[in-house]
Amino acid sequence: AQSVTQLDSQVPVFEEAPVELRCNYSSSVSVYLFWYVQYPNQGLQLLLKYLSGSTLVKGINGFEAEFNKSQTSFHLRKPSVHISDTAEYFCAVSNFGNEKLTFGTGTRLTIIP
Amino acid sequence: GAVVSQHPSRVICKSGTSVKIECRSLDFQATTMFWYRQFPKKSLMLMATSNEGSKATYEQGVEKDKFLINHASLTLSTLTVTSAHPEDSSFYICSARDSRGLTSYGYTFGSGTRLTVV
Numbered sequence: 001a002q003s004v005t006q007l008d009s010q011v012p013v014f015e016e017a018p019v020e021l022r023c024n025y026s027s028s029v030s031v032y033l034f035w036y037v038q039y040p041n042q043g044l045q046l047l048l049k050y051l052s053g054s055t056l057v058k059g060i061n062g063f064e065a066e067f068n069k070s071q072t073s074f075h076l077r078k079p080s081v082h083i084s085d086t087a088e089y090f091c092a093v094s095n096f097g098n099e100k101l102t103f104g105t106g107t108r109l110t111i112i113p
Numbered sequence: 114g115a116v117v118s119q120h121p122s123r124v125i126c127k128s129g130t131s132v133k134i135e136c137r138s139l140d141f142q143a144t145t146m147f148w149y150r151q152f153p154k155k156s157l158m159l160m161a162t163s164n165e166g167s168k169a170t171y172e173q174g175v176e177k178d179k180f181l182i183n184h185a186s187l188t189l190s191t192l193t194v195t196s197a198h199p200e201d202s203s204f205y206i207c208s209a210r211d212s213r214g215l216t217s218y219g220y221t222f223g224s225g226t227r228l229t230v231v
Contacts, residue, residue, distance in 0.1 A: 042224050043117075044206065044222040099145055100159060100162065102159075104156060105156045
């Protein structure tokens, strides 16, 4: 079985400051990792994904994440946040051969002007 | 890019009636679609996996007779909430997996349906 832990339910950050949203996963096999963003009353939009290859993955809106196999982590980072980044962020994992996505509980990112 | 259209975005229905939610992949074929339910300020809970031309696979604890799923074509899956009750009120989101595999678009989500049962 696979699982995802997002330890921070809420993260307040001042505008133009850097941010890191933490994600740890658990799986007995190789994983695919995803970060999604959800704006109020909307579906999920893919920010970035790790399938294989380089452990540093760059996504949309200036976000990036680094896959760390030894620490089973896939933390999301952005060097300078904007008001428009205020949203809910979900980390998700799936396994090779298993199409199901398992989501973390989400992190609400609030940008303070 | 891959686009999934979900309709309606909002629906209010009376208790005891049925509601159908549609999920369409607009520019790709989706052999597999997923239905999620999201409670307020909570994560997404997978309800069922829908495979084109076959019966859906429901997650444990999800009533298959209440949440009917049909995946009649490679671009359309429907979720029907039968005999809806207020406790079925929730945000329902569909996701489609591009049949070309994860290396292309992976999973694409619809914009969600806010169901309110009164």
